[in-house]
Amino acid sequence: MISIGLIGCGTWGRNYIRNFEHLNDAQMYACCDFNEENLKHSKRVLSSLKVFKDPDELIADDKIDAVIVATPANTHFDLAKKCLNTGKHVLVEKPLTLTAEESKALIDLSKKQGKVLMVGHIMEYNPAVVKLKEIIDSKELGNIYYLYLNRTNLGRIREDVNVMWDLAPHDISIVNYLVGQEPKRVSAKGESYIVESTEDVVFLLMEFENNILASIHVSWLDPCKLRRTTVIGDKKMAVFDDMENVDKIRIYDRGITYNPKTEREFEDFGSFQLAYKYGDIYIPQLQLSEPLRNQCTHFIECIKSGNGSRTDGENGLRVVEVLAAAQKSLDNDGIFVDIE
Numbered sequence: 001m002i003s004i005g006l007i008g009c010g011t012w013g014r015n016y017i018r019n020f021e022h023l024n025d026a027q028m029y030a031c032c033d034f035n036e037e038n039l040k041h042s043k044r045v046l047s048s049l050k051v052f053k054d055p056d057e058l059i060a061d062d063k064i065d066a067v068i069v070a071t072p073a074n075t076h077f078d079l080a081k082k083c084l085n086t087g088k089h090v091l092v093e094k095p096l097t098l099t100a101e102e103s104k105a106l107i108d109l110s111k112k113q114g115k116v117l118m119v120g121h122i123m124e125y126n127p128a129v130v131k132l133k134e135i136i137d138s139k140e141l142g143n144i145y146y147l148y149l150n151r152t153n154l155g156r157i158r159e160d161v162n163v164m165w166d167l168a169p170h171d172i173s174i175v176n177y178l179v180g181q182e183p184k185r186v187s188a189k190g191e192s193y194i195v196e197s198t199e200d201v202v203f204l205l206m207e208f209e210n211n212i213l214a215s216i217h218v219s220w221l222d223p224c225k226l227r228r229t230t231v232i233g234d235k236k237m238a239v240f241d242d243m244e245n246v247d248k249i250r251i252y253d254r255g256i257t258y259n260p261k262t263e264r265e266f267e268d269f270g271s272f273q274l275a276y277k278y279g280d281i282y283i284p285q286l287q288l289s290e291p292l293r294n295q296c297t298h299f300i301e302c303i304k305s306g307n308g309s310r311t312d313g314e315n316g317l318r319v320v321e322v323l324a325a326a327q328k329s330l331d332n333d334g335i336f337v338d339i340e
């Protein structure tokens, strides 16, 4: 039985408490939060929980094998570093850290200590995203032209990071996973309409090999809650809408084919040929399961097997590198920044 400690039992952390109740090989043993009310709430949900107000005390508890860090992003590095230094496996919420250097330091430390370092890129555990990846890899959509992703809602405005660092980790991890590469360069434009110097809307553009483009729109200032990924291929198109309860993916047999005429035909008719295809739309069947449950199960499997995680430190670093380059772009009026 793997014993888990949770640091941060706020809005998101409490979902971990609920999920671990359903896992066989692990138990939520302790939790920690500065906020007394959140500790009381956690104890009401799971009375056996040992509670701490000081994260150092939880980390020092030798009954704990692995720690989940679900605190604000600006605390992730210090807490994860302490966990690894104390010989504990660690699952860190997204984004892994706020700089690439910090992510690299955690990767090195996890290797040195022989402990699992995993990041909560939950979308990679979403059955619909996994299915979409299968569809893309099967070439059913043909070659990918471009993707665009929308993650918008009203709030919640965070104090430690802007909307890009808060929401775009999900979309960057989806894009990196679906495209199977890291972008070559990125550009980002955004504005801070509500709180000074904290962007509440960002438009991020990622450029990949083979002319693949991905555009991500994240906003805390929008009337509509959107969680959508659209993939345009040269054969078919797909839309993944995470706001749908069941029918999350739709495949559109639609596209445009351009048949340039031979020079002679061109002279004859003076035009080129475009064929518009308006084919069927179908909804692939999905075996739905809770992404966070899948993520937690995978974390426990990694600890038990010693195998690397699908969303390991390197995976977290790749997302942080994009965010850091995009932040540089945001700070410099949207200039393109290469991913090093």
Ligand SMILES: NC(=O)c1ccc[n+]([C@@H]2O[C@H](COP(=O)([O-])OP(=O)(O)OC[C@H]3O[C@@H](n4cnc5c(N)ncnc54)[C@H](O)[C@@H]3O)[C@@H](O)[C@H]2O)c1
Pocket (backbone or CB within 6 Å): 007, 008, 009, 010, 011, 012, 013, 032, 033, 034, 035, 038, 055, 070, 071, 072, 073, 075, 093, 094, 095, 120, 122, 166
């Ligand atoms: N995967 C997802 O879909 C998803 C969704 C929401 C949030 N998150 C991530 O989860 C993390 C927490 O977000 P949230 O919405 O729950 O925030 P929150 O503010 O609701 O909760 C954070 C909690 O951490 C506590 N805390 C802060 N610093 C601490 C410290 N050093 N030691 C102990 N407790 C500390 C706070 O008191 C608070 O109760 C963030 O990293 C966020 O990006 C992920």
